[in-house]
Amino acid sequence: MILTRITDSKHADVEALVTLHRAEFSEYERFQHRRLLYNLIDGAQNMYFHSVFEGDKLAGFFIYWDLDDAYYIHFIAIFPEMRNHKIGQKILDWVAGNLHKPVFLEVDIPFDEITQRRLGFYKRNGFAEIANDPHTLSSVRMGEHPLWLMSTVPVDNLESYLIKIRDIVYYGTGV
DSSP states (O other): OOOOOOOOSSTTTHHHHHHHHHSSSSSTTTTTTTTHHHOOOOOOTTTHHHEEEOOOOOOOOEEEESSSEEEEEEEEEEEEGOSSSSHHHHHHHHHHHHHSSEEEEEEEEOOOHHHOOOOOHHHHOOEEEEOOOOHHHHTTTTSSOOEEEEESOOOSSSHHHHHHIIIIIIITTTO
């Protein structure tokens, strides 16, 4: 697997990756406007938008944010034809080997087989639920869809991290 940070929205792979983003994520999850994502790719120094290649094939993308004292995984998406090649596993292996501060991500509350499998996948890869009460996140998250927060390490001051995620990721991007 090869990760390549993209910092120019005119990069040859961006259109395919933005189309994947729109296809794979529900309206409540994704960036609402393509232009916003292009602007973030071009100018958000603390957002890391990576193309993911498996061999010579574009496999998907991975977006995370540097929050100074932590990281926040915003999106991982793999093209349908590239799934079941353990690419998501390889991305999380890269995270474990390269991001040496707490790493956060949000997951859907498990309500069906897919969301239960996704939760299990993150748990097998070193993440644990640190906020599984939807009301914990509702005070800092925009939107109505309830999610759980997971992290690679236990944290003492969850509220301070939630505020950073809110201010940098949600308010800073309009998500």
